Amino acid sequence: MLKLFRTIALFEGITTLALFLVAMPLKYWFGYPDLVPPVGAIHGGAFIVYIVAMIFALWGKGFTPLEWVRTTIASFFPFGTFLNDPFLKCKQAELASAPQAS
Structure with missing residues (x-):
């Protein structure tokens, strides 16, 4: 299950x-806001998952x-999940x- 979580x-x-x-740069720097809603929705869904x-x-x-907090906080920052991945690995x-308990 942890491997699946790392993929998510x-x-x-x-x-x-x-x-x-x-x-967001396309919206604010180039005046092209059309990508923010779909990318934002995909990101929101990915965050919930x-x-x-x-x-x-x-x-x-x-x-x-502390490890729970660390893994939760990782999802709030760009690159956070990538920086947390070695720990999860x-x-x-x-x-x-x-050893597995019987």
Whole structure:
């Protein structure tokens, strides 16, 4: 589940960059606002999926409250999900190597 969450986080990060680095500059610098609504809607949907997926992927996996906050805050900043990915990858490896409870 953590691998799927990392993919969702990557998509959410890409939509954030598309909104901030493509759609908004086209609107404010070039007077072309047509991309903001669809890109914004896609990003909004991706954000909601990110938050829901985060709950399912992290719940009961031994994440500390600080790690939950870190992963939540990562979705609010451009490049945040990309910067948080190595941490998630490390946690994924830890979970994969941990002995499974029966």
